[in-house]
Amino acid sequence: MHELLKHVLTERDLTRAGDIFAIPDCDIVNDINEVLKQITEISSHSDYICNDRDQALIEICITRVTSCIKETGTLEKYCSALVALLESCLHHNLMPVGHLRDDDPPHAKIASDVISCIVLVSFPLQSDKETGNTAEVMELFLPVAVQFLHKGNREISRHMARYLSLAALHHAVLLKPHVQTIMDSIMSGNYPLCRILTNLYEVCPEPLEGHVTALVALLPHAEPVEKSSLFGLFEQIAARRPEALKTAVPQLLSYLCSNTAPQNVPGCMCIDLLQVIASVSGSKPRLVVEQTSVIKRAARPPHATAKSTALIATILARLGNTSQERAQEALNFVVERLHGAEWSEQAALIREATALCSAYPALFTDRLLAALRANNSNRPKSSHGEINRTSGGITIVKLGGQNSSNDVVTMRPVTGPAPVMAGASVVTSPPHSCSPRGVHSSR
Known part of the structure; x- marks a missing residue:
């Protein structure tokens, strides 16, 4: 070991501790295992928590060692020794006595420095990408790191949520054994951990499906980014196993029109919520049918x-x-909302009307035609001919000048005749017949 470094650690000479920063990295990089071993021994001594000089000395030495590891790219080589030091901190009190980092117990400070070194070297925050082969590092680090979630230090837990998000992005499979520990931390109030759930679900879906009801209950308390992650998880569940959302559907819909909805589930979150319900209704409509009245109520102001x-x-x-x-x-819902709706909204509504008439041709009645005529006549006219094709089998054709009524709305069901409205005339045409330009005409 370098003579100065050895002197500082053996004699615990705080007066010369600062001088170790003048030593080149190349002169101490091979000493790091021994240095970390001595740091662990000193910090594990019974009088360490009340020995301010030793605490200051160890903080300096850890800063120098972690700096050397970062600069020399030797994390993989010394990860075992770092994790051993980190694990030793778990045997000591980590709960702060105040709200500042200076109020943290000495072992909490050691743990924070070691954790940040390991994670920030593995996943630089500027790019959120891993550097080198970090799988072996994470295999050693994660089993110890997750234990800090329940040591009572909110600051460490908060940072751990960010760090585990990076680990889950690249090595979610390594977190499989720790799902319950992570869920317990979330339920105890560490909501930022919700951000890793979508990655975890890809490698271990069943445990998370069992926590759906509890996770839905977190929505009013979560921050927007956490809500977004939760909705992303619910969409994954809706795609893989919608039955797991059976008891959660009423709970989700209760947020749509509740008195707290504007504050706790803002507009963008209502969209996310409805997208989850739409996914469930597409694969398992029976899970949603009893909630029709609640869903329709959400379409009313405000x-x-x-x-x-x-x-x-x-x-x-x-x-x-x-x-x-x-x-x-x-x-009926579609027809009621056609009047006064924006054109983009009308197109979506007509698309759904087309799908319904395709499934049940008997629904194509005079009332529907009247609603289509009314909206067709109320749309702004273009001074030039224009064709607007929408998804869902609808073709809107605008012909003539500003005062022309020769707009054509074509509804093409998947099966059966395709009803067509053109101006004031309504015709039907075979499902596969069309003019050379793909536009049905009443002339």
């Missing part, structure tokens, strides 16, 4: 937006696939 109304129409249309009665109910 909750409704153009996007949320379109999503609600999608949900109701999917529920309409379960019976003609529900299809009629969904179509």
Whole structure:
């Protein structure tokens, strides 16, 4: 070991501790294992927590060692010794006596420095990408790191949420054995950990599916980024195993129109929530059918937006696939909201009406045609011919000048005749027949 470094540690000479920063990295890089071993021995001594000089000495030595590891890129070589030091901290009190870092117990300070060294070298925050082969480092580090979530130090837990997010992004499989520890930490108030759940779900879905109800209950308390992560998880569950959301659907929908919704589930979150319900209704509509009245209530002011109304129409249309009665109910919703809706919203509503009429041709009635005519005549006219094709089999054709009424709305069901409205005339055409330009004409 370098003579100065050896002197400082053996004699515990705080007066010369600062001089070790003048030693080149190349002169001490091979001493790091021995240095970390001595640091662990000194910090584990019974009088360390009340020995200010030793604490100051160790802080200086740890700063010098971690700096050398970062500069020389030797994390993999010395990770075992760092983790051993980190693990020794778990045997001591880590709970702060105040709100500042200076109020942290000495072993909490050691743990914070070692954890940040390991993670920030592995995953530089500027790019959120791993450097080198970090799998072996994470295999050693993560089993010890997750234990700090329950040591009562909120600052360490808060940083750990960020660090585990980076680890989960690259090595989620290594966190599989620790899902319950992570969930316990989330339920105890460490909500930033919600950000790793979507990555965890990809490698161990079943344990998280068992916590759906508890996670839904966190939504009013979570920050926007945490809410977004939770909704992302719910969408994953809806795609893989929607039955796991059975008890959560009413709970989710209760946030849509509650008195606390504007504060706790803002507009963008309502969209995320409705997208989850739309995913469930697409694969397992029976899980949602009993909630139709709640869903429709969310389409009323002050909750409704153009996007949320379109999503609600999608949900109701999917529920309409379960019976003609529900299809009629969904179509009624669409017709009621066509009047006065923005054109982008109208296109989405007409798309759902087309899907419903495709499934149940008997729903294509005079009332629907009247609503289509009314909206067709109320749309702004273009001075030039224009074709607007929307998804869902709808073709809007604008012909003639500003005062022309020759707009054409084409609804093409998947099966059966395609009803067409052109100006004041309505015709039907075979499902696969069309003019050379793909536009049905009443002339």
